[in-house]
Amino acid sequence: MPVRGDQLTATFAALADPTRRAILARLAHGEATVGQLAEPFDVTLPAISKHVKVLQKAGLVEQTRQAQWRSCRLRPEPLRDVVTWMTQYREFLGESFDRLDRYLTDLQKGDRP
Amino acid sequence: MPVRGDQLTATFAALADPTRRAILARLAHGEATVGQLAEPFDVTLPAISKHVKVLQKAGLVEQTRQAQWRSCRLRPEPLRDVVTWMTQYREFLGESFDRLDRYLTDLQKGDRP
DNA sequence: CAGTTAATTAACCACTCTGGAAAGTACGAG
DNA sequence: CTCGTACTTTCCAGAGTGGTTAATTAACTG
Numbered sequence: 086m087p088v089r090g091d092q093l094t095a096t097f098a099a100l101a102d103p104t105r106r107a108i109l110a111r112l113a114h115g116e117a118t119v120g121q122l123a124e125p126f127d128v129t130l131p132a133i134s135k136h137v138k139v140l141q142k143a144g145l146v147e148q149t150r151q152a153q154w155r156s157c158r159l160r161p162e163p164l165r166d167v168v169t170w171m172t173q174y175r176e177f178l179g180e181s182f183d184r185l186d187r188y189l190t191d192l193q194k195g196d197r198p
Numbered sequence: 199m200p201v202r203g204d205q206l207t208a209t210f211a212a213l214a215d216p217t218r219r220a221i222l223a224r225l226a227h228g229e230a231t232v233g234q235l236a237e238p239f240d241v242t243l244p245a246i247s248k249h250v251k252v253l254q255k256a257g258l259v260e261q262t263r264q265a266q267w268r269s270c271r272l273r274p275e276p277l278r279d280v281v282t283w284m285t286q287y288r289e290f291l292g293e294s295f296d297r298l299d300r301y302l303t304d305l306q307k308g309d310r311p
Numbered sequence: 312c313a314g315t316t317a318a319t320t321a322a323c324c325a326c327t328c329t330g331g332a333a334a335g336t337a338c339g340a341g
Numbered sequence: 342c343t344c345g346t347a348c349t350t351t352c353c354a355g356a357g358t359g360g361t362t363a364a365t366t367a368a369c370t371g
Contacts, residue, residue: 097214
Protein backbone atom coordinates (compact mmCIF):
# COMPACT_ATOMS: atom_id res chain seq x y z
CA MET A 86 0.00 0.00 0.00
CA PRO A 87 2.74 2.57 0.63
CA VAL A 88 2.97 4.04 -2.84
CA ARG A 89 4.79 6.75 -0.91
CA GLY A 90 7.73 4.41 -0.34
CA ASP A 91 8.22 3.93 -4.06
CA GLN A 92 8.06 7.68 -4.39
CA LEU A 93 10.89 8.08 -1.89
CA THR A 94 12.93 5.50 -3.77
CA ALA A 95 12.41 7.34 -7.03
CA THR A 96 13.37 10.63 -5.38
CA PHE A 97 16.59 9.32 -3.83
CA ALA A 98 17.49 7.57 -7.08
CA ALA A 99 16.93 10.82 -8.96
CA LEU A 100 19.14 12.70 -6.50
CA ALA A 101 21.89 10.08 -6.74
CA ASP A 102 23.37 11.72 -9.82
CA PRO A 103 25.54 14.87 -9.84
CA THR A 104 24.19 16.06 -13.20
CA ARG A 105 20.62 15.83 -11.98
CA ARG A 106 21.45 17.60 -8.73
CA ALA A 107 23.10 20.35 -10.78
CA ILE A 108 19.95 20.63 -12.90
CA LEU A 109 17.87 21.02 -9.75
CA ALA A 110 20.25 23.67 -8.42
CA ARG A 111 19.88 25.53 -11.72
CA LEU A 112 16.09 25.29 -11.52
CA ALA A 113 16.12 26.60 -7.97
CA HIS A 114 17.03 29.97 -9.51
CA GLY A 115 14.13 29.89 -11.94
CA GLU A 116 12.50 28.09 -14.86
CA ALA A 117 14.58 26.95 -17.80
CA THR A 118 14.16 25.10 -21.08
CA VAL A 119 15.85 21.75 -21.64
CA GLY A 120 18.29 23.43 -24.01
CA GLN A 121 19.23 25.99 -21.39
CA LEU A 122 19.67 23.25 -18.82
CA ALA A 123 21.98 21.38 -21.17
CA GLU A 124 24.33 24.31 -21.84
CA PRO A 125 26.65 24.00 -18.80
CA PHE A 126 27.14 20.27 -19.32
CA ASP A 127 29.46 18.37 -21.59
CA VAL A 128 26.83 15.87 -22.66
CA THR A 129 24.43 15.73 -25.55
CA LEU A 130 20.89 17.07 -25.44
CA PRO A 131 19.27 13.62 -25.41
CA ALA A 132 21.23 12.77 -22.27
CA ILE A 133 19.91 15.88 -20.50
CA SER A 134 16.43 15.16 -21.82
CA LYS A 135 16.60 11.76 -20.17
CA HIS A 136 17.82 13.23 -16.89
CA VAL A 137 14.90 15.64 -16.93
CA LYS A 138 12.59 12.71 -17.52
CA VAL A 139 13.96 10.92 -14.46
CA LEU A 140 13.42 14.09 -12.41
CA GLN A 141 9.92 14.35 -13.81
CA LYS A 142 9.02 10.79 -12.87
CA ALA A 143 10.27 11.49 -9.34
CA GLY A 144 7.98 14.54 -9.30
CA LEU A 145 10.88 16.91 -8.79
CA VAL A 146 10.39 18.72 -12.08
CA GLU A 147 7.30 19.85 -13.95
CA GLN A 148 7.41 20.54 -17.66
CA THR A 149 5.07 22.94 -19.38
CA ARG A 150 4.93 23.25 -23.10
CA GLN A 151 4.86 26.56 -24.94
CA ALA A 152 5.47 26.43 -28.70
CA GLN A 153 8.43 24.10 -29.29
CA TRP A 154 10.05 24.89 -25.93
CA ARG A 155 9.59 22.83 -22.80
CA SER A 156 9.93 24.98 -19.75
CA CYS A 157 11.04 23.11 -16.63
CA ARG A 158 10.12 24.12 -13.11
CA LEU A 159 11.16 22.74 -9.74
CA ARG A 160 8.49 21.00 -7.64
CA PRO A 161 9.01 20.96 -3.87
CA GLU A 162 6.88 17.98 -2.78
CA PRO A 163 9.46 15.17 -3.14
CA LEU A 164 12.06 17.17 -1.25
CA ARG A 165 9.52 17.72 1.50
CA ASP A 166 8.98 13.95 1.59
CA VAL A 167 12.72 13.56 2.10
CA VAL A 168 12.61 15.98 5.03
CA THR A 169 9.66 14.05 6.47
CA TRP A 170 11.56 10.80 6.10
CA MET A 171 14.58 12.33 7.83
CA THR A 172 12.61 13.38 10.86
CA GLN A 173 12.78 9.79 12.13
CA TYR A 174 16.51 10.44 12.58
CA ARG A 175 16.09 13.82 14.24
CA GLU A 176 17.19 12.63 17.65
CA PHE A 177 20.02 10.69 16.12
CA LEU A 178 21.20 13.70 14.15
CA GLY A 179 20.98 15.80 17.29
CA GLU A 180 23.18 13.50 19.32
CA SER A 181 26.48 14.88 18.17
CA PHE A 182 26.50 18.18 16.40
CA ASP A 183 29.59 19.72 14.98
CA ARG A 184 28.98 21.31 11.62
CA LEU A 185 25.24 21.42 10.93
CA ASP A 186 24.34 23.21 14.11
CA ARG A 187 26.79 25.98 13.36
CA TYR A 188 25.52 26.17 9.79
CA LEU A 189 21.89 26.41 10.83
CA THR A 190 22.68 28.93 13.55
CA ASP A 191 24.43 31.11 10.98
CA LEU A 192 21.38 30.77 8.77
CA GLN A 193 19.20 32.08 11.59
CA LYS A 194 21.48 35.08 12.02
CA GLY A 195 20.66 36.01 8.44
CA ASP A 196 23.53 34.61 6.39
CA ARG A 197 22.69 32.92 3.12
CA PRO A 198 24.80 30.14 1.64
CA MET B 199 29.20 24.56 -2.53
CA PRO B 200 28.81 20.79 -2.10
CA VAL B 201 30.33 19.28 1.01
CA ARG B 202 31.63 16.18 -0.69
CA GLY B 203 30.03 15.66 -4.07
CA ASP B 204 30.92 12.03 -4.46
CA GLN B 205 29.96 11.38 -0.87
CA LEU B 206 26.53 12.90 -1.44
CA THR B 207 26.06 10.75 -4.54
CA ALA B 208 26.97 7.62 -2.60
CA THR B 209 24.59 8.61 0.19
CA PHE B 210 21.62 9.21 -2.10
CA ALA B 211 22.37 6.01 -4.00
CA ALA B 212 22.48 4.11 -0.72
CA LEU B 213 19.15 5.60 0.34
CA ALA B 214 17.54 4.76 -3.00
CA ASP B 215 16.68 1.25 -1.88
CA PRO B 216 13.80 0.29 0.44
CA THR B 217 15.72 -2.59 2.03
CA ARG B 218 18.64 -0.33 2.89
CA ARG B 219 16.32 2.34 4.30
CA ALA B 220 14.68 -0.35 6.44
CA ILE B 221 18.12 -1.43 7.68
CA LEU B 222 18.87 2.15 8.66
CA ALA B 223 15.52 2.44 10.46
CA ARG B 224 16.35 -0.73 12.37
CA LEU B 225 19.79 0.61 13.30
CA ALA B 226 18.28 3.86 14.53
CA HIS B 227 16.97 1.81 17.47
CA GLY B 228 20.38 0.38 18.28
CA GLU B 229 23.28 -1.73 17.09
CA ALA B 230 22.70 -5.05 15.37
CA THR B 231 24.66 -7.83 13.75
CA VAL B 232 24.30 -8.58 10.04
CA GLY B 233 22.34 -11.70 10.91
CA GLN B 234 19.91 -9.74 13.05
CA LEU B 235 19.50 -7.18 10.28
CA ALA B 236 18.71 -9.95 7.82
CA GLU B 237 15.93 -11.56 9.90
CA PRO B 238 12.97 -9.35 8.92
CA PHE B 239 13.75 -9.66 5.22
CA ASP B 240 12.94 -12.37 2.76
CA VAL B 241 16.38 -12.33 1.18
CA THR B 242 19.55 -14.32 1.77
CA LEU B 243 22.36 -13.24 4.07
CA PRO B 244 24.79 -12.40 1.24
CA ALA B 245 22.23 -9.97 -0.17
CA ILE B 246 22.00 -8.17 3.18
CA SER B 247 25.77 -8.28 3.52
CA LYS B 248 26.06 -6.42 0.21
CA HIS B 249 23.48 -3.86 1.29
CA VAL B 250 25.45 -3.24 4.48
CA LYS B 251 28.58 -2.82 2.39
CA VAL B 252 26.87 -0.14 0.29
CA LEU B 253 25.77 1.64 3.47
CA GLN B 254 29.31 1.37 4.80
CA LYS B 255 30.85 2.89 1.68
CA ALA B 256 28.38 5.76 1.98
CA GLY B 257 29.54 6.22 5.57
CA LEU B 258 26.05 5.57 6.94
CA VAL B 259 27.04 2.42 8.81
CA GLU B 260 30.09 1.50 10.85
CA GLN B 261 30.99 -2.11 11.50
CA THR B 262 32.94 -3.25 14.52
CA ARG B 263 34.17 -6.78 14.91
CA GLN B 264 33.85 -8.80 18.09
CA ALA B 265 34.51 -12.53 17.82
CA GLN B 266 32.68 -13.82 14.74
CA TRP B 267 29.98 -11.17 14.93
CA ARG B 268 30.04 -7.88 13.04
CA SER B 269 28.09 -5.29 14.95
CA CYS B 270 26.63 -2.51 12.79
CA ARG B 271 26.03 1.01 14.04
CA LEU B 272 24.41 4.01 12.37
CA ARG B 273 26.62 7.00 11.57
CA PRO B 274 24.93 10.40 11.38
CA GLU B 275 27.35 12.39 9.21
CA PRO B 276 25.97 11.52 5.74
CA LEU B 277 22.42 12.32 6.83
CA ARG B 278 23.61 15.67 8.10
CA ASP B 279 25.26 16.26 4.72
CA VAL B 280 21.86 15.63 3.12
CA VAL B 281 20.25 18.23 5.39
CA THR B 282 23.04 20.67 4.53
CA TRP B 283 22.53 20.02 0.83
CA MET B 284 18.79 20.60 1.20
CA THR B 285 19.23 24.02 2.73
CA GLN B 286 19.68 25.43 -0.78
CA TYR B 287 16.02 24.56 -1.41
CA ARG B 288 14.82 26.15 1.81
CA GLU B 289 12.54 28.68 0.14
CA PHE B 290 10.83 25.94 -1.90
CA LEU B 291 10.33 23.70 1.09
CA GLY B 292 8.89 26.27 3.44
CA GLU B 293 7.42 25.13 6.72
CA SER B 294 8.31 21.45 6.68
CA PHE B 295 12.00 22.22 6.38
CA ASP B 296 11.84 25.09 8.86
CA ARG B 297 10.36 22.67 11.40
CA LEU B 298 13.37 20.36 11.15
CA ASP B 299 15.66 23.36 11.07
CA ARG B 300 14.07 24.82 14.19
CA TYR B 301 14.14 21.48 15.97
CA LEU B 302 17.86 21.09 15.38
CA THR B 303 18.61 24.66 16.38
CA ASP B 304 16.47 24.46 19.50
CA LEU B 305 18.10 21.20 20.44
CA GLN B 306 21.45 22.87 20.21
CA LYS B 307 20.36 25.77 22.43
CA GLY B 308 18.78 23.54 25.06
CA ASP B 309 21.28 20.69 25.22
CA ARG B 310 24.31 22.46 26.59
CA PRO B 311 26.74 19.76 27.72
C1' DC C 312 41.95 -31.47 15.91
C1' DA C 313 37.12 -31.35 13.56
C1' DG C 314 32.77 -28.97 13.73
C1' DT C 315 29.64 -24.99 14.15
C1' DT C 316 28.42 -20.26 13.63
C1' DA C 317 28.76 -15.65 11.37
C1' DA C 318 29.64 -13.27 7.67
C1' DT C 319 32.06 -12.32 3.36
C1' DT C 320 33.58 -13.39 -1.29
C1' DA C 321 33.07 -15.52 -5.85
C1' DA C 322 30.59 -16.68 -9.74
C1' DC C 323 26.70 -16.04 -12.25
C1' DC C 324 22.16 -14.29 -14.03
C1' DA C 325 18.62 -10.94 -15.09
C1' DC C 326 17.76 -6.55 -15.16
C1' DT C 327 18.40 -1.46 -15.05
C1' DC C 328 21.05 2.87 -15.92
C1' DT C 329 23.66 6.11 -18.66
C1' DG C 330 25.68 7.52 -22.48
C1' DG C 331 25.94 8.44 -27.79
C1' DA C 332 24.07 8.35 -32.55
C1' DA C 333 20.25 8.55 -35.28
C1' DA C 334 15.56 8.87 -36.31
C1' DG C 335 11.08 10.88 -35.08
C1' DT C 336 7.81 14.50 -33.41
C1' DA C 337 5.91 19.03 -32.85
C1' DC C 338 5.68 23.68 -33.65
C1' DG C 339 6.51 28.31 -36.03
C1' DA C 340 8.21 30.91 -39.95
C1' DG C 341 8.33 31.80 -44.67
C1' DC D 342 4.27 22.61 -47.94
C1' DT D 343 9.06 22.91 -46.66
C1' DC D 344 12.63 24.17 -43.58
C1' DG D 345 14.65 24.99 -39.11
C1' DT D 346 14.32 24.67 -34.14
C1' DA D 347 13.69 22.16 -29.95
C1' DC D 348 13.25 18.48 -28.08
C1' DT D 349 12.03 13.26 -27.52
C1' DT D 350 12.34 8.50 -28.67
C1' DT D 351 14.58 4.45 -30.23
C1' DC D 352 18.38 1.48 -30.48
C1' DC D 353 22.59 -0.02 -28.87
C1' DA D 354 26.82 -0.92 -25.97
C1' DG D 355 28.94 -0.95 -21.57
C1' DA D 356 28.75 -0.54 -16.69
C1' DG D 357 26.40 -1.30 -12.49
C1' DT D 358 22.74 -3.45 -9.30
C1' DG D 359 20.38 -7.00 -6.71
C1' DG D 360 19.50 -11.40 -6.23
C1' DT D 361 20.89 -16.38 -6.04
C1' DT D 362 24.03 -20.58 -4.65
C1' DA D 363 28.45 -22.31 -3.46
C1' DA D 364 32.87 -21.67 -1.58
C1' DT D 365 35.80 -19.21 1.82
C1' DT D 366 37.41 -16.84 5.85
C1' DA D 367 37.41 -16.23 10.76
C1' DA D 368 36.55 -17.28 15.46
C1' DC D 369 34.72 -19.93 19.07
C1' DT D 370 33.56 -24.90 20.97
C1' DG D 371 33.98 -29.70 22.24
